[in-house]
Amino acid sequence: MIEIKNLNKAYGSTKVLSNINLKLEENKIYGLLGRNGVGKTTLLNIMSNVIRANSGEALLNGENIHENSKVLENIAIVRESGFGIEDIKVKKILKAAKTLYKNWDEEYMKFLIKEFDLNIKKNYSKLSRGNKTIVGLIIGLASRAPLTLFDEPSLGLDASYRYKFYNLLLQDVEKNPRTVIISTHLIDEVTHLFEEVIILKNQKVYLKEEVESLMGKAYFLSGKLEKIEPIIKGKNIISKEEFGTITIVGVFDCLTKEEKDNLKEKGIEISAIPLQKLFVLLTEKESVEGII
Numbered sequence: 001m002i003e004i005k006n007l008n009k010a011y012g013s014t015k016v017l018s019n020i021n022l023k024l025e026e027n028k029i030y031g032l033l034g035r036n037g038v039g040k041t042t043l044l045n046i047m048s049n050v051i052r053a054n055s056g057e058a059l060l061n062g063e064n065i066h067e068n069s070k071v072l073e074n075i076a077i078v079r080e081s082g083f084g085i086e087d088i089k090v091k092k093i094l095k096a097a098k099t100l101y102k103n104w105d106e107e108y109m110k111f112l113i114k115e116f117d118l119n120i121k122k123n124y125s126k127l128s129r130g131n132k133t134i135v136g137l138i139i140g141l142a143s144r145a146p147l148t149l150f151d152e153p154s155l156g157l158d159a160s161y162r163y164k165f166y167n168l169l170l171q172d173v174e175k176n177p178r179t180v181i182i183s184t185h186l187i188d189e190v191t192h193l194f195e196e197v198i199i200l201k202n203q204k205v206y207l208k209e210e211v212e213s214l215m216g217k218a219y220f221l222s223g224k225l226e227k228i229e230p231i232i233k234g235k236n237i238i239s240k241e242e243f244g245t246i247t248i249v250g251v252f253d254c255l256t257k258e259e260k261d262n263l264k265e266k267g268i269e270i271s272a273i274p275l276q277k278l279f280v281l282l283t284e285k286e287s288v289e290g291i292i
C-alpha cells in the first residue's frame, strides 16, 4: 500500500536516511521507533510530502506522493510543529482541515471535541501545550485518512488524555480500518496498539517485524549464570546484569520448548522483555558479541 524505494535524505552534508526501502501493508498499525535524531520525523514528513527526499520514491497505492496532489487527500500527518498560522481560532483550523481530507468525518470531529473537552472558540496560540496536541489528534482521527501518521502524539498530554487517545484510535481503526504509523518514545504505553514495529538506526531500517513475533523471541533469563550459559550457547545475547549470585541475561532469539523446559528445570526464571526495554537494548548496543 505504501512503498518507499531507495530513499535518501540529507540536510546539507548531514545524511539522515540512507537507502531506505519499506513496504507497509494496508490497514495495519505500525510503530516507528528510533533514538532521538535518528530521522523518524524526517521519514514521516517525506511520506506526507511535507519535505522532499534527495532521491528515491514514496508511493501510496502505486502513486508517487510528491507528484500527485490528489494522493495527499488520503494522507494525514499530526505533528508537533503546528499549523503554520497560530493566531487563528481553533474552529477555523478544523474548518480548514475538513477541506483537506477525502474521508473527513464532521460528526466524528464533533464527538472528539466533546471527548477531549476542547474549547474551539479559543485562539490556537492561547491553547496549552496539551490542548494544541489535542487539536492535532482530532484532525488526525477525524481525517480518517487511509494513511494517518502520528508523530509523537502524546506530547504534553496528561496520562488520562493519552489513554483516551489510544482507546479512541483503537476503536475507530477497528470500525474504519486504515494504515496508521505512530512515532513515539512512550513505547510501553502503546505496545498494545502496534501490530508491527519499524526501528530506525544508523540511517537505516534496522528492524521491521510483527510485534507478536518480536515478543516471542525476547526473554530475560534470571538465575545462576553457570546454569543459563550451556543452554543458550550460540544464541543472540543482548544484555547481562549481575545481582549478587543471580544474573539476568537478555536473549533475543527463539527458544525451543525443550530449551525453555530445560531452563525451568534448572530453576531459571523466564520472563518476556517489554518492548520499550527491548528497544533500548537493541538501539544502545553496537555489537551483541562478547557479552557472555
Ligand SMILES: Nc1ncnc2c1ncn2[C@@H]1O[C@H](COP(=O)(O)OP(=O)(O)OP(=O)(O)O)[C@@H](O)[C@H]1O
Binding pocket: 011, 016, 034, 035, 036, 037, 038, 039, 040, 041, 042, 043
Ligand atoms: N530542517 C532541518 N535542517 C537541518 N537538520 C535537520 C532538519 N530537520 C532535522 N534535522 C536533523 O536531522 C536529524 C533527524 O531529525 P528528525 O527530527 O527526523 O529525528 P527524529 O528521529 O524525529 O528525532 P526525535 O526523536 O528527537 O524527534 C537530526 O539530526 C536533526 O537535527
